[in-house]
Amino acid sequence: MNMKTSLRIPAFLPAAALLAAGFMACASAAAGTPYTERALRNYDTYCVQCHGVKRNGRGVNTRDMAVQPRDHSDAKGMGDIPDEEIAHAIKDGGLAVNKSVLMPAWGNVMSDEEIKELVAYLRFVCNCGSTK
C-alpha cells in the first residue's frame, strides 16, 4: 500500500497531491503517522461533506446542524478517544457510541480494513492519540 507522510492538512486538491508526492520523493523525514492513499481518498469522498475540507468539523453540510461534527484537527478532543471507539463510530455510526445520529454508519461502504486505515489517517490529522 502506498503510504504518504507529508502535509498534515492534506491534499484535497489534485495539484496539492502532486506537490505532496513530489515532496515525498526528495524528502526522507517522515512527519507524523503514515497513512494510505486509500484512506485519504475515502476521507475526501465520505467525510469532507460534514467534517470539512480543513478537517475542522465545518463541512458544507454543517450550516444548519444542531450538533456540530467532530473537529478532526483538535488534538485534545481526538486524543481522548481510543482507536477502537473511533473505528466503532465510523463503522456503526454516532448512536453506537452515544453520539449524534447525524454521524451515519459507514460499515456498508468501507471495509474493516479501510476503516482501520482511516483511523490511522485521523491520528495523522490530529497529530494525537494512541501512538503518541
Next chain:
Amino acid sequence: MKRSLLAASLGAAFAAGPALAADNPGTGILKAQCISCHAIAKPDNMTLDRLWTRKGPDLYYAGSKFNKAWLVKWMQEPVRIRPAGEFYAKHVKAGDKEDVVDESTLTAHVKLSKADAEAVADALMALTGPDGLVAKGAFKGDKVSMAMGAMFFSKLRGCAACHSAKPGTGGASGPELYTAGERLQPDYIYSYIKDPQKVDPHIWMPTLNLAEPDLQRLTGYILQLSASEGK
C-alpha cells in the same frame, strides 16, 4: 483521461445496443451530446476512482429512476438539483465559518428544445438498467403523517444532514428532496434509500440498514414533500 472516458462510454453504449431504439431520434442526441458526461450503459469499472472522474450522474438506469414528464421539463429548463453540484467534493471550499459551495466551479447543463427533450426523454425511459436494480412494487403507497415523517427525516434518521426538505435549509452534499417526488419514481426512492451503494456504487450516501417501516415512511414523506414544498 477524457478520451478514454469517452471511449469507454462509446464502447458501453455500443454494448447496450438492444436497449436503445435505433429509430428514436433521442438516441442519436444522447450519443452525440450526453455521453461525454453521462454513462448510458453500465460501465465495467464501477470504482471509487471512476466516481471522481465522471462528470454527471449515470443514466443507464434512467428509465427506472425518473418520471418522464419531469425529464422533458427539466431538459428544457435545467436547474441545479444538488446544491453543491455533482460531485460535491469538487465544488466546495473553506469559508469564513463553514465550507461553502464554490459557484465558479459549477457549469450550466445543456438546454434542449421541446422536441429534442421529448425525444431524449423517450430514449432515456428505455434505459431501465440491470434487472433487480429497483424493486418494483416495493413502495406500498401509504400516506404518511408529515409531522412524523419530518421527525424521522431530521431528528431520528439524520437525512437532513445532507439533504434539504425545503428550499434553503438542510445539507448541501445530497440532492434537494422537496422536488424528488416530481423527479423520481417511488420505487426508485425506496430502493435508493434502502441501499444507495447497490444503485450507485461508492456514492457518498451511507447505507443505514433501515427497517421496512422506515423505508416506507421516508419514501412516502419524500413523495409528499414534493406536493407540499416543491411548488
